[in-house]
Amino acid sequence: MKINTEDLHLFYGAKEILKGISIQSKEKEFIGLIGPNGSGKSTLLKCIYRTLKPDQGAVYLDGEELSTIRVKDSARKLAVVAQHNHYNFDFTVQEIVMMGRSPHKKALERDNAGDHAIVKEALQAVGMSEFADRSFSTLSGGEQQRVILARALAQQTPCLILDEPTNHLDITHQLQLMRIVKNLNVTVISAVHDLNIAAMFCDRIYALKDGRIAGEGTPESLLTPEFIREIYDVEAEVVKDKKGQMHILFVE
Numbered sequence: 001m002k003i004n005t006e007d008l009h010l011f012y013g014a015k016e017i018l019k020g021i022s023i024q025s026k027e028k029e030f031i032g033l034i035g036p037n038g039s040g041k042s043t044l045l046k047c048i049y050r051t052l053k054p055d056q057g058a059v060y061l062d063g064e065e066l067s068t069i070r071v072k073d074s075a076r077k078l079a080v081v082a083q084h085n086h087y088n089f090d091f092t093v094q095e096i097v098m099m100g101r102s103p104h105k106k107a108l109e110r111d112n113a114g115d116h117a118i119v120k121e122a123l124q125a126v127g128m129s130e131f132a133d134r135s136f137s138t139l140s141g142g143e144q145q146r147v148i149l150a151r152a153l154a155q156q157t158p159c160l161i162l163d164e165p166t167n168h169l170d171i172t173h174q175l176q177l178m179r180i181v182k183n184l185n186v187t188v189i190s191a192v193h194d195l196n197i198a199a200m201f202c203d204r205i206y207a208l209k210d211g212r213i214a215g216e217g218t219p220e221s222l223l224t225p226e227f228i229r230e231i232y233d234v235e236a237e238v239v240k241d242k243k244g245q246m247h248i249l250f251v252e
């Protein structure tokens, strides 16, 4: 499945936050969104996962305009791991992950053995099986993030939208989450703060600055010291290790 946006504009009050954003994903491509705080990454993702309605422009899933697709149908195509996950009621971990199955069911349809197997497998994938009966609100930030990823996995969609998914995670779980997502072999659009993580896992990166696309390309072609200076105003060196993997080092 391909996700495209065409000339998205979004205002908060009189302030224009997205100033004409067009991005194109290929089938099963892992796209990273980078850029400084406040550059518009989350806002762009919220337009894609329908929390915000753009003032101008449109989002397309395989060429079909998102706003014309029923919400339940789009939930079978797009799963989301957002930054903040607060619930007004307390749910167990298992109940949260089971929510990922709801787009596949009719109203009031009971959870069946297949759903339970999918939930079990999703919890296993993120290493949270032993937390299945725990209350979600008692988990640490990183544990909650892994449960929300499990819910997205249980949704079994051809596209995943991630908003800084490695926030709260230690390095082991940052790498684990990115590997799980990469191995799903689905279309991914993910905001990523850590440029080294972006370089390791993204096929292509769009850089946002002040609500505009400031650059686009493979990690190697885009993440040069000059471009990093232009975007973040910091000095960096880009080196390759023996395996050919690139590393960005920040220097004073």
Ligand SMILES: Nc1ncnc2c1ncn2[C@@H]1O[C@H](COP(=O)(O)OP(=O)(O)OP(=O)(O)O)[C@@H](O)[C@H]1O
Pocket: 012, 017, 035, 036, 037, 038, 039, 040, 041, 042, 043, 044
């Ligand atoms: N509800 C809102 N009302 C007004 N301004 C908002 C609102 N939400 C976001 N903004 C502003 O929109 C701009 C873009 O925010 P956004 O969250 O998209 O940035 P970001 O690139 O995801 O940043 P970060 O890296 O800090 O997560 C920021 O200046 C932010 O203050």
